[in-house]
Amino acid sequence: MSRILVVDDDPELLRALSINLRARHYDVHTAADGSTALRQASTAPPDLVILDLGLPDLDGTQVIAGLRGWTRVPIVVLSAREGQTDKVDALDAGADDYLTKPFGMDELMARIRAALRRVQPGQDTAVVSTDHLTIDLSAKRITKDSADVRLTPTEWHLLEILVRNPGKIVGRKQLLTEVWGPAYVTETNYLRVYIAGLRRKLEHNPSNPRHILTEPGLGYRFQP
Amino acid sequence: MSRILVVDDDPELLRALSINLRARHYDVHTAADGSTALRQASTAPPDLVILDLGLPDLDGTQVIAGLRGWTRVPIVVLSAREGQTDKVDALDAGADDYLTKPFGMDELMARIRAALRRVQPGQDTAVVSTDHLTIDLSAKRITKDSADVRLTPTEWHLLEILVRNPGKIVGRKQLLTEVWGPAYVTETNYLRVYIAGLRRKLEHNPSNPRHILTEPGLGYRFQP
DNA sequence: TCTCAGCGCTAAGAAAGCGTGAAGATGAGG
DNA sequence: CCTCATCTTCACGCTTTCTTAGCGCTGAGA
Numbered sequence: 001m002s003r004i005l006v007v008d009d010d011p012e013l014l015r016a017l018s019i020n021l022r023a024r025h026y027d028v029h030t031a032a033d034g035s036t037a038l039r040q041a042s043t044a045p046p047d048l049v050i051l052d053l054g055l056p057d058l059d060g061t062q063v064i065a066g067l068r069g070w071t072r073v074p075i076v077v078l079s080a081r082e083g084q085t086d087k088v089d090a091l092d093a094g095a096d097d098y099l100t101k102p103f104g105m106d107e108l109m110a111r112i113r114a115a116l117r118r119v120q121p122g123q124d125t126a127v128v129s130t131d132h133l134t135i136d137l138s139a140k141r142i143t144k145d146s147a148d149v150r151l152t153p154t155e156w157h158l159l160e161i162l163v164r165n166p167g168k169i170v171g172r173k174q175l176l177t178e179v180w181g182p183a184y185v186t187e188t189n190y191l192r193v194y195i196a197g198l199r200r201k202l203e204h205n206p207s208n209p210r211h212i213l214t215e216p217g218l219g220y221r222f223q224p
Numbered sequence: 225m226s227r228i229l230v231v232d233d234d235p236e237l238l239r240a241l242s243i244n245l246r247a248r249h250y251d252v253h254t255a256a257d258g259s260t261a262l263r264q265a266s267t268a269p270p271d272l273v274i275l276d277l278g279l280p281d282l283d284g285t286q287v288i289a290g291l292r293g294w295t296r297v298p299i300v301v302l303s304a305r306e307g308q309t310d311k312v313d314a315l316d317a318g319a320d321d322y323l324t325k326p327f328g329m330d331e332l333m334a335r336i337r338a339a340l341r342r343v344q345p346g347q348d349t350a351v352v353s354t355d356h357l358t359i360d361l362s363a364k365r366i367t368k369d370s371a372d373v374r375l376t377p378t379e380w381h382l383l384e385i386l387v388r389n390p391g392k393i394v395g396r397k398q399l400l401t402e403v404w405g406p407a408y409v410t411e412t413n414y415l416r417v418y419i420a421g422l423r424r425k426l427e428h429n430p431s432n433p434r435h436i437l438t439e440p441g442l443g444y445r446f447q448p
Numbered sequence: 449t450c451t452c453a454g455c456g457c458t459a460a461g462a463a464a465g466c467g468t469g470a471a472g473a474t475g476a477g478g
Numbered sequence: 479c480c481t482c483a484t485c486t487t488c489a490c491g492c493t494t495t496c497t498t499a500g501c502g503c504t505g506a507g508a
Contacts, residue, residue, distance in 0.1 A: 072342075084328040091334040096342065097321065098335075104308040110315040111322075118296075118320065118342060137294035138269070139392040140442060152495055153441035160266070164293055188454085189498080196457060207456080216454075376484055413487075416466060423467095431467080440465070440494060 002116055003027040005046035007037040007063070008078070009056050017050065020105055021112075034058030038066045046073060048116055050108075053079040053090065061093040068094035074115035078103065133202060133211065135163055142202070149201050154179060158194050159202075162212065162222035171219040195220060226340055227251040229270035231261040231287070232302070233280050241274065244329055245336075258282030262290045268398055270297060272340055274332075277303040277314065285317040292318035298339035302327065352387050354435060354448050357426060359387055366426070373425050378403065382418050383426075386436065386446035395443040419444060 004026045008014045014030055021028045029046065031037035034055045041049065049067065053060035064075060077095045079086060087098045097111050132145040140156060142149040151159065157179045162170055176185050184190065195214075199206040213221045228250045232238045238254055245252045253270065255261035258279045265273065273291065277284035288299060301319045303310060311322045321335050352359045358367040361384060366373040375383065381403045386394055396415060400408050408414065419438075423430040437445045 084330045087331050088334040091331075091338045094341075096338055106308050107311050107315075110312040114315045114320055117318075137266075140439070141391070141393070150439070154496075156442065164290065187497095190496090192455060192457080193497085195455095199456095214455075378485070411486095412465075414485090416468085417486085420467060420469095438466070 001025050001027050002047040003029065003044070004048045004050065004112070005029045005031065005037065005041055006050045007031045007034070007055065008050075008052040009033060009054075010052070013052070016105075020109070024109065034063040034066075037063060041067060041071070041073070045071060047119070048112060049073055049075045050112075051075055051077050051095070053077060053081065053086070061089055064090065064093040064095055072119075074119060076108070076111060076115060078108075131204075131210075135159070137163065144202060151198075151201065155194055155197055155201070158191075159198055159222075162220060166222055166224050169215050169219050169221045173219075175219060191220070225249060225251050226271040227253065227268070228272045228274060228336070229253050229255065229261065229265055230274045231255045231258070231279065232274075232276040233257060233278075234276070237276070240329075244333070248333065256280075258287040258290075261287060265291060265295070265297070267395065268401070269295060271343070272336060273297055273299045274336075275299055275301050275319070277301060277305065277310070285313055288314065288317040288319055296343075298343060300332070300335060300339060302332075352390065352448060356428070357435065359383070361387065368426060375422075375425065379418055379422055379425075382415075383422055383446075386444060390446055390448050393439050393443050393445045397443075399443060415444075 004021055006014060006017050006021070006028060007030075008017070009032050011032075014032070018028045018030060029040060029044065031040050034057050037049075037051070037055075051060065051063060055063065058066075060077065060079070064077075067073065067075060074096045075094065076097045076099065077090045078099050078101060079090070080101045082100055090098055096115055099108060099111065134143045136142070137160060142151065158175065161175060161178055172188055172191060173185050175191060176187060180187065180190060195212060196206070199209050199212050203209045203211065211223050213223055215221055228245055230238060230241050230245070230252060231254075232241070233256050235256075238256070242252045242254060253264060253268070255264050258281050261273075261275070275284065275287060279287065282290075284301065284303070288301075291297065291299060298320045299318065300321045300323065301314045302323050302325060303314070304325045306324055314322055320339055323332060323335065351361070356369050358365075360366070364380065366375065382399065385399060385402055396412055397409050399415060400411060404411065404414060419436060420430070423433050423436050427433045427435065435447050437447055439445055
């Protein structure tokens with residue numbers, strides 16, 4: 001579970017934050033001033049820092065700079081100050097997010113989740129269809145039984161639409177207009193030809209497809 | 225220069241954002257509805273997306289989900305809705321930041337800088353090396369079999385884009401617009417000529433390339 | 449049983465894309 | 479003004495991809 005360092009000189013807010021974070025199973029550590037925060041962060045590096053501006057000893061941007069000197073840990077800043085320049089200064093100093101007090105606890109938690117999500121081990125968003133097939137939409141690469149499969153541009157275009165709507169039926173009309181253009185809505189033959197090509201390249205048994213399924217009279221569906 | 229996709233159905237706000245972003249030397253592209261945005265993002269992947277909720281065709285979270293299906297590009301959401309649940313929903317759907325209208329332009333720019341800063345290549349991938357080939361992107365130096373190779377500026381530009389996306393297919397359109405400009409998207413000749421030059425200089429067997437690969441109809445790919 | 453619409457599949461000509469060599473155009477530096 | 483590296487443009491042969499037509503299968507309804 002993620003380790004979060006909360007830096008605040010207000011004991012009450014510190015307590016409220018700790019309780020809420022622990023309730024969501026975060027590993028919470030606290031510091032009441034800037035120098036303690038920097039020392040603690042260096043001895044036990046956290047996965048995220050919640051930093052209240054207006055600490056007794058150091059200026060907020062100093063704390064941010066002190067952290068940014070050696071780590072890229074996400075920093076979420078809390079502040080009572082509304083001014084735009086305060087926000088801009090903090091963000092440009094290296095903060096990742098800035099909330100103005102009073103803030104909603106739900107929003108803070110969502111922003112923490114968003115910040116933590118970014119540093120998660122970068123799973124490459126490859127859509128993996130159960131058995132021996134991997135489809136990487138951003139790299140435009142497909143592997144079947146750990147061997148690369150080459151698709152033509154039109155085949156890609158078609159497959160892309162299907163894969164972006166996993167499990168959902170995509171209508172013939174939609175497929176034809178998106179791939180060939182609105183003038184081709186009646187050329188259902190094109191679909192048959194290219195679906196056949198995709199099945200031949202991607203399915204183990206093209207005549208009994210498991211992933212590229214026909215919905216008679218409606219269209220086609222990609223089943224992960 | 226970072227490419228930013230602005231998605232908004234309000235022409236006035238779209239214009240204001242474009243002007244401000246262009247003034248800061250961002251490469252701005254726009255879309256007025258969700259489906260256009262998704263299509264544009266897939267053909268020319270942006271470095272950041274500014275997304276106004278309340279589009280005419282798709283729900284905001286649908287657009288976010290559509291992007292998150294295949295990319296981790298930072299998404300900054302704009303919305304007129306103040307409610308916490310709206311923020312939480314958008315952030316949990318995969319957004320990186322959420323601003324409530326009316327917002328300050330300076331703050332938005334600072335948040336964009338913060339979001340872009342996070343995904344900047346952390347100077348760690350400056351050197352790419354394969355078996356007999358070393359490419360130092362920051363020093364602009366290439367060694368093949370421990371002998372220096374000289375590239376022309378255009379060749380560098382092209383190679384740089386390919387190497388910065390190792391293993392990924394980079395579309396013809398993207399290469400042409402980034403190297404020669406948007407007016408040259410049809411000049412596929414240029415690509416062929418310069419790819420041939422790169423292969424002649426970098427590959428051991430230019431007619432059977434191992435690193436600079438052609439993906440017919442789609443584009444080219446650098447294989448480390 | 450017959451008809452017919454929808455689907456799977458194949459094949460061949462047309463069109464587009466690719467690699468290559470080479471010839472002008474351009475522009476910076478001497 | 480000349481030289482040289484670089485960029486643009488073109489033409490040719492070759493390969494891949496797209497389009498189109500045709501044939502067979504199946505299941506529903508008359």
